[in-house]
Amino acid sequence: MEESEKTPQTEKAAEEKKGGRRTAIVVGGSSGIGRETALRLLAKGFRVFNISRTPFRGERVHTIEADAAQEGELSRAVYAAAEEADGVDLFVYSAGYSMAAPLEYAKSRDYRYLFEVNYFGAVEALRAVAPYLKKRGGRAILVGSLGGGVPIPYDGFYSASKAAIEMLARESDLELRPHGVRVSAILPGGTATDFTYSRRVYSDEESLGYTPSVKKASAALANMEQGGMNPSLVADAIVKLSEKRNPPPVAVAGGKNTVLRYLGKVLPERVTDWAVRRKFNQK
Numbered sequence: 448m449e450e451s452e453k454t455p456q457t458e459k460a461a462e463e464k465k466g467g468r469r470t471a472i473v474v475g476g477s478s479g480i481g482r483e484t485a486l487r488l489l490a491k492g493f494r495v496f497n498i499s500r501t502p503f504r505g506e507r508v509h510t511i512e513a514d515a516a517q518e519g520e521l522s523r524a525v526y527a528a529a530e531e532a533d534g535v536d537l538f539v540y541s542a543g544y545s546m547a548a549p550l551e552y553a554k555s556r557d558y559r560y561l562f563e564v565n566y567f568g569a570v571e572a573l574r575a576v577a578p579y580l581k582k583r584g585g586r587a588i589l590v591g592s593l594g595g596g597v598p599i600p601y602d603g604f605y606s607a608s609k610a611a612i613e614m615l616a617r618e619s620d621l622e623l624r625p626h627g628v629r630v631s632a633i634l635p636g637g638t639a640t641d642f643t644y645s646r647r648v649y650s651d652e653e654s655l656g657y658t659p660s661v662k663k664a665s666a667a668l669a670n671m672e673q674g675g676m677n678p679s680l681v682a683d684a685i686v687k688l689s690e691k692r693n694p695p696p697v698a699v700a701g702g703k704n705t706v707l708r709y710l711g712k713v714l715p716e717r718v719t720d721w722a723v724r725r726k727f728n729q730k
Contacts, residue, residue: 470494470532472525474515474572475542476508477501479640480590483682484539491686496528498572499542515542515568516560525575535579537689538587540569546647547601547665549657557647558604565608566615573619577628584627586689589616591632591697593704596711597719600664600727601657602646613697620696631694633685636704637668637675663728671726676701 471488475481476497485495485508497503498521502510509531513524529535544564546557569589580587594602595609616632623630646665654661684700699705711719724730 468492468494469536470496470528470534471537471539472496472498472528472535472576473539473541474498474521474568475540475590477503477510479541479642480635480638480678480681480685481539481541483678484541484685487679487682487686488537493537494532496532498524498528515572516563518563518567518571521568521572522575525572525579529576529579534583535576536583536585538573538576538580538585539590539685539689540572540588541590542568543590543642544647545602545605545642545645546649547661547668548604548647548649549601549654549661550603552649552653552655552657553604554653561604562608562611565605566611569612569615573615573630577623580628581623581626586694587616587619587623587628587630588685588689589630589632590685591616591634593634593636593699593708593711595634596708597723599668600723600729601661602664602668617696629694630696631688632697633681633688633700634697634704634708635676635681635684635700636707637671637673638678638681639673639675640678643669643672660729667727676704 471493473481473485473495476485477499485497485503488495489507495508497508497510498513500512500514511524511527513520515521542564544561546561548557573587589612591612592609594606595613599606613632616630620630648665649661651658681700688694688698699708
């Protein structure tokens, strides 16, 4: 935080944190990027709460079970963690869901569930944690994706939700900055986690005439993820971002991904879309 951005509240919060243990809440911390982030925060001396449907493997992280797709559950869980810890210094939203389906035949319940987990859950949790972050001059980091800037064939709902996450972070940072809170989106590219294997891929019967293209695209995406970054490196980027004095509202994890993000912004859409078609084996 710049000197001009300091307020009496944030200066008081800094003094309070000197004498106490910092607290982090990670939504979706039971696996993948979220789990690696929780482990790194533990090593940094944080008291860490995981909010997810699945308990964290290990006794040092306390899990509060909640379903991001069910309205009200994340608010309840955030409140419980914040009250137990008497405050929150860092909030990380890492919950996510993906599906490979043709737009024409995608089921409403599937893409609505995706947005509940990927976007509306983040909105609910961020709203719930904001009052606690304001008291500590804390940070919030939302895990987005490079896929939020380019279309992923047959996973367009995921791309749309991650584009929304990026804008949520930018807009929230504008609102909460005067209160001493900074919000950022971190954008990984393909990352080698079990997220690949939990993707909902539509069957032949569900995809109908799109089946060959769906299979090619989902296979290419799986290979990209499993050949991508180690989740521990993404977690390192999250922790480093949380420690920046004046963090950017959007940051990219990894040097290669930074270049890809830049190219996606400067090249014409028809060029990037052509590159995407080739990468995902589409006509």
